Amino acid sequence: MPGDVTVRRATDDDRPAVERLWLLFRHDLSEFGGQLPRPDGTFRDERLHAAFTDPDDWSPYLFTAGRHPVGFAFVRALTGPARVLNSFFVVRGVRRTGVGLYAVRDVVARHPGPWEVAFQDGNLGAVRFWRRVASEIAGDAWTEERRGVPGRPDLAPDVWISF
DSSP: OGGGEEEEEOOGGGHHHHHHHHHHHHHHHHHHHOOOOOTTSOOOOHHHHHHHHOTTTEEEEEEEETTEEEEEEEEEOTTSSSEEEEEEEEOGGGTTTTHHHHHHHHHHHHSOSOEEEEEETTOHHHHHHHHHHHHHHHTTOOEEEEEOOTTOTTSOOEEEEEO
16 A cells, blocks of 8 residues: 555645544544544644644645545654654554555655654554654664643643654
């Protein structure tokens, strides 16, 4: 499948597709933090809006397989000491096919330098995936730490991987 996958910077024309993928992403994450949709059926979307409106600090990416959108990534802190893979999503229909690893390698290669990514301990798929990504990209030169979620003492700390 990765041979059919394209990773490209998302444009305003891509925004409707990314917004729909965002709903799937937030739905998946709601399992780990208990977030519920707003009354209109959407989830909080500040990061989505920032990714498309703050080009100095954010860069959105869309992953496609042929004409089908299959995922996205939002990179922030483009000018900071470390890039942050703020949001990363691959639709379930292509998970465990190599699409995620292919896409993250492509995105990381576009922004050289140190990187950080956060995920939740309870998301076992993410735990395995991000440790594998860190090892494949950085070998043994990566670290993992737990950091509290700002303003959310009720949530378990996030796991942060740096490479």
